[in-house]
Amino acid sequence: MSSRTPRLILVHEPERACVDRLVADGHAPERAAEIAFYLAQSTDLAQEFDMLAGACRARGLSFAPVLLDDAAKALAGEDPGTTLVWTLTDGIAYFRGGAAPALARLGGFKTIGADDSLFALCQDKFRSGAVLGALGLPVPRAGLARDGKWLVKPPASAAGWFVKPNRLGAKIGIWPDSRSDDLGHALELSRRVFAAYRDDVVVQPYVAGRNVRASFLGLTPQVGVEALGVAYVDSGADFQTMADSLALYGETGEAAKSAGHYTEPELVAVADIQPAADARVRAIAGRLMSGLGLRDVFSIDLRVEADDTIHLIEFEVCPGLPCFDFRAYCRQQWGLELADAMAETAASRLSGPDRRV
Template sequence: MTDQSPTLLFVYEPERACFDRLVAEGSPPTRAAEIASYLAQSTDIEPEFDAMAQACARRGLRFDPVTLDDAPQVLAGRDPERSLVWTITDGIAYFRGGAGPALARLNGLPTLGADDSLFALCQDKFRSGAVLRALGLPVPEAGLARNGEWLAEPPASASGYFVKPNRLGAKIGIFSDSRCHSLEHALDLSRRVFAAYRDDVVVQPYVAGRNVRTSFLAVQPEAGVEALGTFFVDSGGDFQTMEDSLALYGETGAEARAAGTYAEPELVPVAASQPLAAERIGASASRLMQALGLRDVFSMDFRVEADDTVHLIEFEVCPGLPCFDFRAYCQAQWGLGLAEAVAETAARRFSSRG
C-alpha cells in the first residue's frame, strides 16, 4: 500500500555531482573542486537526514531528500495536496538548484521559499544590485567587467574598490587582494577570475564596516520581520576569501574539526550595540519581502558602519541551513535545532493549508 502521508520533498544538488559535471565539461579538477565547494551545505546536511526524517515522522510527515538529477522523475505526478517542495541549493550557472522550484511549478506543486524568478535574480549580482537600487535599498553602485574589459564602468571611488564574481557563490572576494585601489587592478582581477572560473566580476566602491548576516525562517507561516536574526559575523578579516570559505564547510571543514583547528566566526547581535542599524536592516528586509516576494527562508548580507550607516550587499534564497550562523539563528529565535526547525516549518505549512 502506498504511503499517503504528507511529504516534504527536500531537493538539493550534491557537491560531487557538480564536481563530476564540471570536470566532464572541461574544468580542471582543482577549479572544479573550488566551484563545487559552494555546495558544501548539501554535503554537510546529508548526515542529518535521518534526524530530519524522525522529526518529520513525529509530526505525521514523510521526509524525502531528492537529488536534483532525480527531481524531474520524483516530482512528476505528485499529489499537490500531500506534497511540499523545499529546494535547499541554488544556482543558475555553475550550479543548477534554481531548477528545483521551476520543476515544482511545472508539476503544480507548492513550494517553501521564494519562487524561481528570485532564484535567478539573486544569483546574478549585477542585475540583482540594479533591481535593489531601483527599489531604494542601500546597495553600493557597481560596474561589471569581463576578462579585462568593462561591460559597465563603476563610479569613481576614493575608498577603492571591491571585486567579486558575478554569478559564482556570493559575496566573497576569491583573492586576498580583492579589495583594490585602482580600476587597473580591478580589471586585472577580472582577468584572473575569468581565467579561473569563466565568470564576470562586479566592481563596487569599497564600503567600510563590520560584516552582518541576517537570517530568516518562518517556522510559523505568519512570521514577519520580527523573526529576523541579525548578527555581526566577526571572523578577524575584512572579507571572506575562497580559502576562508573552504575552511568552514564540507570536507575541509570536517578535516579541520577532526584536527582541532576549526574555528567559527563570532556571532554578536547587532541590536545589542547598534539598535538603529538593526532597525534599518529590518526595514530593508521588510521592503524586500513586500516588493520582491522574499518569504519563508532567506538571508541577507550587510556592511554596517560605526555611525549606523547600512550597506546591503546581497540577499540569498537558499541560506546554508547546516552552517553555523543559521543553526545559531534557529536556536536563538525558535529554540530549535536544525532538524526540528525544518520539520516544524514543514508541518505548520501543511496545517495552515487545512
C-alpha cells in the same frame, strides 16, 4: 504511487555531481572543486537526513531527500495536494538548483521559499544589484568586467573598490587582494577570475563597516521581520576569501576540523550594540519581502558602519541551513535545533487552514 501522508521533499545538488559535470565541461578539477564548494550544505545536511526524517515523523510527515537530477522523476509520482518541495541549493549557471522550484510550480506543488524567478536573480550579483537599487535599497553601485574589459565602468570611489565574482553565489573576493585602490588592478583580477572560473566580476566601491548576517525562517506563514535574526559575523578579517570559506564548510571544513584549524566566527546580536542599525536592517528585510518577494527562508548580507549606515551586499534564497550561523539563529529565535526547525516549518505549510501555495 501518491500518498495521502503529508510529505516533505528536499531537493539538493551534491558537490560531487557538480564537480563531475564541471570537469566534463572543461573546468580544471581544482577549480571545479572550488566552484562546487558552494554546494557544501548538501554535504553537511546529508549527515542529518535521518534526524530530519525523525523530526518529520514526529509531526505526521514523511521525508524524502531527492537528488536534483532525480527531481523530475520523483515529483512525477507525488500528490501535489499533500507534498511540499523545499529546494536546498540554488543556481542557474554553475549550479542548477533553480530548476527545482520551477519543476515544483510546473507540477502544482507547494514550496518553501521564494518563487523560482528569484532563484535565478540572486545568483547574478550585477542584475540583482540593479533590481535592489531600483527598489531604493542601499546597495553599492557596481561596474562589470569580463576578462580584462569593462562591460560597465564602476563609479568613482575615494575608498577604492571591491572585486568579486558575479555568478559564483558568493560575496567573497576570492583572493586577499580583492580590495583594490587601482581600477587597472581590478581589471587584472577580472582576468584571473575569468581564467580560473569563466566568470565576470562585479566591481563595487569599497564600503566600510562590520559584516552582518540577517537570517530568517518563517516557522509559520504569519511570521514577519520580527523573527529576523541580525548578527555581526566577526572573523577577524575585513572580508572572506575563498580559503576562508573552504575552512568552514563541506568536506574541506571537516578536514579543517580534524586538523584543528576550524574556528567559527563570533556572532553578536546587532541590537545589543547598535539598536538603530538593527531596526534599519529589519526595514530593509521588510522591503525585500514586500517588494522583491522573499519569504519562508532567506538570508541577507550587509555592512554596518559605526554611525548606523547600512550597505546591503546581497540576499540568498537558499541560505546555508547547516552552517553555524543559521543553526545559532534557529536555537536563539525558535529554541529548536535545525532538523526540528525545518520539520516544524514544513508541517505548518502542510496542515491547518493557513496552508498556502
